[in-house]
Amino acid sequence: MKEITPFTSFTPYSRQSISDEDKACVLEALSNPLITQGEINESFEKALANYAGTKHALSFNSATSALYALYASLRALDLGDLESFFYSLPSTDSNYKTKSIITTPITFSATANMMLACGFKPIFADVTFDGNLDPLKCEEILEEKKARGEDDVIAIMSVDYAGNSVDAEAFKTLAKKYDIKWLSDSSHALGASFKGSKVGSLAYASIFSFHALKSITTAEGGALLTNDSKLYEIAKLIRSHGMVKKELYHCDQVNLGFNFRLSEINAALGLSQLQRLDSFIDTRNELSNIYDAAFKDSSYFYPLKVKKEDDTRSSRHLYPILLDPKYHCAKESIVRRLLELNVGTQVHYKPLYNFSFFKDYKPKNEHGLLRNAEDFYRATLSLPLHCNLDKEDIGKIASIVIDVFDEI
Template identity: 80%
Template sequence: MKDITPFKSFTPYSRQSISEEDKTCVLEALNNPLITQGKINEAFEKALANYAGTKYALSFNSATSALYALYASLRALELGDLESFYHSLVSKDTNFKTKSIITTPITFSATTNMMIACGFKPIFADVTYDGNLDPLKCEEILKEKALRGEDDVIAIMSVDYAGNSVNAKAFKELAKKYDIKWLSDSSHSLGARYIESTNDEGIKIGSLAYASVFSFHALKSITTAEGGALLSDDPKLYEMAKLIRSHGITKKELYHSDQTTLGFNFRLSEINASLGLSQLKKLDSFITKRNELASIYDEAFKNNPYFYPLKTKGLSSRHLYPILLDPKYHCAKEDIVKRLLELNVGTQVHYKPLYDFSFFKDYKPKNEHGLLRNAEDFYRATLSLPLHCNLEKEDIKHIASIVLDVFSEFN
């Protein structure tokens, strides 16, 4: 093996960036009379809606909770009310037909877990070269169903893989053509923009789809430690999700309230919201730095014989920096990861196709092999390198050098 200088200390593929200003805001929130259900959360939601360009933003204790509220509200709107939705989950009445949502297998399991929790059947479609859901493959599924006279698909749920927007124009057209909803799991992409042409300033992620979900997990564009949000322009969806978030209770005057439906405690605390509000002010500078660091990787890796960086379109949030390995290195990937760990460079694989997990075995694609070729190839090839705002330009140069040297050992 080569005598490679390790990175100065272990760095994971991502890490939160917390400033003294953030800490001050959290301490101020702790000194407030209300540390839950107060004005800071309301301010955070308003700031999110203003930033993304939507009418409504609803905060949650996680993006997973936000996804549940979205799927449940979507089904409730179709059935008429939340009571009908909850009844459909436990009823054996055949009038409640199972509905489906087309989605990507290259995502974290929460995207699909919450579908199943809300009684939906996920249908996995293949991805494009950038890891994003392929609208052409989605339409193939919709066309086949139309030919069979099936109308069970209610929506498409895309995921902005690594912070790169999906083809928004194509998904909007699909939703209109087949009279379904386009939903976006935008957990990776807060701060990104969808750009159709080089002269286009772009549209911020969050305002493109019928409804979008953001994550504020520690490793995302901004963090509330744990947290998430649901954004939409639909007032009915907003009101239903609001009920689900807080026990199904509607507050009235004084101590009077009414519980009109089943609900949960999915609320975000004032402490978390204060951190989110402080971080949101720095979001654009975070995105700028992530893109500057990514461009150093891009230059260092140009024309190397081992792998190529994932190509981006528009303005990416650069939540991840994935590289795609040349097929001759696929079998060595695990050993490469171990060698990088020895040199203090942490990596991760995003993601194993969901239908390859035991839990999702009943949702394998209905084809000869029960798999999707592009998704499988993407999983074998992808590896995420460290990229976060605690790294500096010289750090990225050093990591890039380590990565290239390690790959040369396996050449």
């Protein structure tokens, strides 16, 4: 049997890239009189909005907080005012008719967790071959509900899996046809584009994550982007205790709210990182192309298909491979063997409805599962891809991966 040489040192599937300039910006922020609620955060928000091409960008201490604020604001708009939202949650008012949001099961749990926190019911629809929510399956659900006289669906929340935009045109058409909102959890996709437009500007409202492993990082953080000024103002209240500042020391609390703010220190890191975002995306695409070339003739698996038109670009947040069905049962052995060889991997994601917490939201079909989502989960495995790796590193990792499949 061929002896496989381990990778130089352990590399996880992803890792942040922090420069000396980033560190200098953080230290400078620490020297400012205000290290929260200052001008750096405002500059970061303006830069985000300018980059994505939206009217508003609102920063948060996590993408989870941003999701909560988005869903809460959406429900407040549905009810007519923010106060109604806080006093009509199912736990306090059983007369409120629960509304639903169609979403994907192939995502991190925060996407659906915050729906439930805001009183929405998640309805899971199946995915396409690239792991993204299937607009045709969403329409099937909407048509079935229409036939039954049900009008509880208020929105569709898609997820740009691995940094690849969903079919924005299809979801815009659905939203218009059924008079609902299209929301986008674009946590994977800052820096991506669809037919010439930046992800973040496509949907009614979009969410970005600045977690350590995303396109850029603020350590922890997130943002809500939208062109709807009313949604923005409601989310802004929710983000900061429901309080409105007035003249001098005067302020008023007009609603219940939370402290979901991003600090100046985190914003300084984000503002510095944002200047390198396009170079990060260039690097991720260059490294992904090396993987693509190395794996093009593999009989064991194939790389996730990514659209490569001139005006459509992936952020390449992840590099997933999809195993041939005959190797699904060997996936755990493959992961363990790669770990022994200093190659870290991850699986994105187990379908949410298979978690105990979401057992009551399993799809309403004979088997309580979605075929494509189940197949995708069994097949997918994310390989290391981050800006601390170079072309030679990717070549070595690719060789190790192929050798491990040969061995197993």
